[in-house]
Amino acid sequence: MIPAQFEYVRPDSLAEASQVLAEDEDAKVLAGGQSLLPLLRLRLAYPSKLVDVGRLAELRGVHDRGDHVYIGALTTHDEVMRSEAVNDGCPLVALATAHVADRAIRHRGTFGGSLAHADPAGDLPAVVLALDGVFVARSAGGEREIPAAEFFVDYLENALDAGEILAGVRIPKLGPGWGFHYEKFHRTAQAWAIVGVAAAVRRSNGSIAEARIGLTNMGSTPVRAHAAEAALQGAELGDQVRRACEEAAADTEPPADLHGRPDYRRHLARVLTHRAVRAATGTP
Amino acid sequence: MPRISVTVDGITYEEDVEPRLLLVHLLRDRLGRTGTPIGCDTSNCGACTVMLDGKSAKSCSVLAVQADGCEVVTIEGLGTAGSMHPMQRAFHEEHALQCGYCTPGMVMAAIDLLRDDPDPSEDAIRQGLEGNLCRCTGYCNIVRAVRRGAQEMGQAVSTQ
Ligand SMILES: Cc1cc2nc3c(=O)[nH]c(=O)nc-3n(C[C@H](O)[C@H](O)[C@H](O)COP(=O)(O)OP(=O)(O)OC[C@H]3O[C@@H](n4cnc5c(N)ncnc54)[C@H](O)[C@@H]3O)c2cc1C
Ligand code: FES
Numbered sequence A: 001m002i003p004a005q006f007e008y009v010r011p012d013s014l015a016e017a018s019q020v021l022a023e024d025e026d027a028k029v030l031a032g033g034q035s036l037l038p039l040l041r042l043r044l045a046y047p048s049k050l051v052d053v054g055r056l057a058e059l060r061g062v063h064d065r066g067d068h069v070y071i072g073a074l075t076t077h078d079e080v081m082r083s084e085a086v087n088d089g090c091p092l093v094a095l096a097t098a099h100v101a102d103r104a105i106r107h108r109g110t111f112g113g114s115l116a117h118a119d120p121a122g123d124l125p126a127v128v129l130a131l132d133g134v135f136v137a138r139s140a141g142g143e144r145e146i147p148a149a150e151f152f153v154d155y156l157e158n159a160l161d162a163g164e165i166l167a168g169v170r171i172p173k174l175g176p177g178w179g180f181h182y183e184k185f186h187r188t189a190q191a192w193a194i195v196g197v198a199a200a201v202r203r204s205n206g207s208i209a210e211a212r213i214g215l216t217n218m219g220s221t222p223v224r225a226h227a228a229e230a231a232l233q234g235a236e237l238g239d240q241v242r243r244a245c246e247e248a249a250a251d252t253e254p255p256a257d258l259h260g261r262p263d264y265r266r267h268l269a270r271v272l273t274h275r276a277v278r279a280a281t282g283t284p
Numbered sequence B: 001m002p003r004i005s006v007t008v009d010g011i012t013y014e015e016d017v018e019p020r021l022l023l024v025h026l027l028r029d030r031l032g033r034t035g036t037p038i039g040c041d042t043s044n045c046g047a048c049t050v051m052l053d054g055k056s057a058k059s060c061s062v063l064a065v066q067a068d069g070c071e072v073v074t075i076e077g078l079g080t081a082g083s084m085h086p087m088q089r090a091f092h093e094e095h096a097l098q099c100g101y102c103t104p105g106m107v108m109a110a111i112d113l114l115r116d117d118p119d120p121s122e123d124a125i126r127q128g129l130e131g132n133l134c135r136c137t138g139y140c141n142i143v144r145a146v147r148r149g150a151q152e153m154g155q156a157v158s159t160q
């Protein structure tokens, strides 16, 4: 379908973009357009105005900042996957990004757009949540930091205020001893996760010292599997780990849709968490 | 109405466009590049794939205004009936199409894949073309065609 009419502006600076957004609550940011354009074509969204930030160089690029990696919001999925700083400093992000959509969409879709879209079925929100990323929002009023645990408010709803633009995300580096995995379950090529699990696990000798588990598509926002994380702490590799992963779906309210009922998704969360933790710890 | 400048298959056009005009509609309806088809409403099928500044993009999911100042290559910029691109010839010779609707996108996506992997394995091709759907042939002949096209393109480069 042809999208409904809207105005188009391409500001030269972030300050100007934020001004336009603050003045018109029906205006929307356009980054790569890989979520927004499908919505417009299906006439599921009717913005008054698109504010194209796609050419603002200040929002693009990856920087190694010692204790964290800063990923500019406009960095494309393709650039994230190729970035040395990402592959060295937060490999889980690179791993999971390879699961996002397909090559052509990854050429245009952006890291920040994926997160700002706040789709609980998206692969990157659960990853950034598991890694305790910090969102950097900018507006005419200055800069604000939003912890990942507060950024995802509800289905397709983020914590940005009117006039705020996501500038980038800080991903804290995890030290030596950590292993990572993203386990995505879907039935056809290039599909959204029915359920996905992001795992970061620190091993110490034959057991797990610390685990962080983020779940994709297990609620109206990405969620942390807190009960499983607690049960995994101190668990010996093998049977104890398997039992701990049984807690992965605790307190979740997964959606029901044509891909599966909530109980099926809970089952998937348990199985996939076990797979992800085993892969992250390098155990069979 | 915004005025954009876009180069398509080597020719630069200045066009006044409505912001909601999709790149694929600019190509087909305004510039006559009907070689690039539209196969879906959901950005899934990949039939509309073109090269946008050297990288594959689904032209149904790009606004014409976003392509301002960019260079687009469509299937029509690759070769002609008399002088086909090696990848087009490989699709022809390996019977990699029936109705042909998906073919322009498949060929563009295949050429894009070779930028990273000049001699892709069967697995790499299946992965690399995951954003392109064919409802007719099944994928065996398509994969074979991409292997052959890649080899012929490799030879073309090495004998230059
Ligand atoms: C066929 C298809 C399959 C896909 N499969 C997957 C998949 O398997 N996994 C997955 O995770 N994703 C998938 N995606 C989505 C893809 O990852 C998109 O690239 C991404 O969700 C949006 O990024 P974008 O830059 O294109 O954002 P846009 O579409 O431009 O914007 C998306 C939303 O975020 C807002 N926004 C964007 N940037 C900012 C910013 N800097 N500040 C504030 N707000 C902003 C916009 O206003 C809009 O509401 C798929 C998309 C398609 C079309
Ligand atoms: S028409 Fe563009 S992806 Fe289907």
Ligand code: FES
Residues within 6 Å of the ligand: B096, B097, B098, B099, B100, B101, B102, B103, B133, B134, B135, B136, B137
């Ligand atoms: S040949 Fe008909 S869709 Fe591929």
